[in-house]
Structure formats: C-alpha cells, structure tokens
Amino acid sequence: MKRAVFLVTDCHDLKQATFASRLSGALRTAERVDLLVATPAMETVWEIRAELNRLATRDSLVAQANLVTLADVFAKDAGRVLSAKERLAVDLSECEERVFVDHSQQVKRYLRAGQLVAELRQLDDETPMVLRQYDYDQLVQTVTYGLNGAVVAVARIQAGVAQTRYLLNQQGEAVLRLTRQVRTGQHVLSLQPMSGMAAALPPDEHVALENAFAQRQASVTAADQTVLLPATDVTYSGVVYANYQRLTTTEDLYRVVLNRVLTPDFQLFSPLAINDRLSPLLPNQLIFNY
Numbered sequence: 001m002k003r004a005v006f007l008v009t010d011c012h013d014l015k016q017a018t019f020a021s022r023l024s025g026a027l028r029t030a031e032r033v034d035l036l037v038a039t040p041a042m043e044t045v046w047e048i049r050a051e052l053n054r055l056a057t058r059d060s061l062v063a064q065a066n067l068v069t070l071a072d073v074f075a076k077d078a079g080r081v082l083s084a085k086e087r088l089a090v091d092l093s094e095c096e097e098r099v100f101v102d103h104s105q106q107v108k109r110y111l112r113a114g115q116l117v118a119e120l121r122q123l124d125d126e127t128p129m130v131l132r133q134y135d136y137d138q139l140v141q142t143v144t145y146g147l148n149g150a151v152v153a154v155a156r157i158q159a160g161v162a163q164t165r166y167l168l169n170q171q172g173e174a175v176l177r178l179t180r181q182v183r184t185g186q187h188v189l190s191l192q193p194m195s196g197m198a199a200a201l202p203p204d205e206h207v208a209l210e211n212a213f214a215q216r217q218a219s220v221t222a223a224d225q226t227v228l229l230p231a232t233d234v235t236y237s238g239v240v241y242a243n244y245q246r247l248t249t250t251e252d253l254y255r256v257v258l259n260r261v262l263t264p265d266f267q268l269f270s271p272l273a274i275n276d277r278l279s280p281l282l283p284n285q286l287i288f289n290y
Helices: 019-029 042-056 062-063 196-200 203-216 250-261 270-279
Strands: 003-008 034-036 066-069 096-102 107-112 115-124 125-134 136-145 153-160 163-168 174-190 226-239 244-247 264-269 288-290
Touching: 003 019, 003 250, 019 034, 019 062, 019 264, 034 042, 034 250, 042 066, 042 136, 042 153, 115 250, 163 244, 196 270, 244 250, 250 270, 264 270, 270 288
Parallel strands: 003 034, 003 264, 034 066, 264 288
Antiparallel strands: 096 107, 107 115, 115 125, 125 136, 136 153, 153 163, 163 174, 174 226, 226 244
C-alpha cells in the first residue's frame, strides 16, 4: 500500500475502538498516511490535533501521519471578500484585557464597560486558536486560526449555534459557504450488544439505544433484533465559490474533498457511522471502515 487516507469527520472518530489499530497498521505498511479532517466545524481541528498528540504518546508512529484540513484543500481556490454583514469586525484596541489559563490553554477575555466583547483562546503566546465574539454577552461569531496564525474559518452564531460557516483561502477570501440544516428521522439499529453500528454511534445516541434495548429486552426474540431509534441529524448544504458547485449534504462535501485529494494508489478509511450515506456517493470506491 503506497498511500492511506483516513477521513475524519470529528474528534469522536478518533476515539472509535478500531481507529488506533487501523491507523497503526497503515503507518506500518503505507508509504504515506494522510488524516483528512473534513469537519465543517473548523474550530474542532484543534481538538483533533490534541487527540492525535495523545495517541502519539501511546504509539510514536502516529506523529508521522499528515494532518490535512479543509483549509489546506481549498487554500488556493478563488474566493470572494465577505461583506461587513457576513463577517463582523471587532476592535479590541480599547478593551480591558484579562488573561486566564484553562486546560493548558491561554485565554484572553476582552471587556468594554463591563461587557464581554471577545474571548481569544491560544495554544501559547504566539499561536491563536479561536476568537469568540460577543454582543451583550451573547456569542455571535467565532473566528478560527490555522497553525500559521492566519484566519481559516468564520462562523456566524444564532441562539448559541453556528448556522453559517465560511472557509477562507490564503488571501482571507471565502471559498466555501456551509449552512446548517436539521433533519429528523429514524435509525434502524441492531439490538445486539456487539452491533458494529451501535458501537459507532456518538455518545448521546448510544445512550438512547441502550434505553431502547433495556425497554425491549424482555420481549426481544431471535427474529426481532432491531429497533427504530428516533434521530435528529445535522447536515450542511452550501456552495464552493470557485465554480459555484452546490453541496446538498455534509457527505456531498466529503465527496468533493475526497475527489480532490485521492489518487489511484491509495486506500480510503472512513468512519463506520457514515458509511451508508457516503458509499452511494462513491460507487466505484473501495472503502475500509473504522
């Protein structure tokens, strides 16, 4: 195997039971291993970096994996300048600054007339991570930085939730817009304790499945081993500004990104939890799950 690409959709993926072993195996057999972090929530890339550092303390080979983010993939795309309405400016020059330490991160809070204006989280004095902007103590925007200190993403917040996200190129122009969509439905899942799909669920849905299993355990028969689990799925629609290509779901974004980075001599590893939605979009692609 010359190259392995691991699609990472959030920090939860790195905590899957089989992720570490799959990654370790690939690092020992492949010439190159890329971790393609395709999460729309670019601020979580910092959490993913921290989790990879933790994994590297157990297996030193993890440090050899290449971390590739959406900002890397779209860095040279043509973009457009965001308007003042789309990206809120903030002037911190006359604010009162207070510095704290939180979980080994430096936190700077900026106050004006007793009101919180912004909070900057930094890895150290020279490395900004995420700037949170407030209006009357209500979070209205987050700005995410890359390792080089450049802004890579902006998210507009409504009612505490990031509704619109913009990815920026090397010139600070928006190259990708993603809008949050909420869909309700049902997941058909096995009640068997060793079900692979059950193990791949995020913590909140896993608790719901355990509750459903407890309620039905007494009446389950050999022919009745599934449950319909109500689910609320969050997905993103959007547009790639370079060619105005429309994206209908988050998996559609994954498809576009994978088509940009994959080469003929690679193996693709993807989270089991999204396999049923990603596979139809890549019908000719062999996908290994973790």
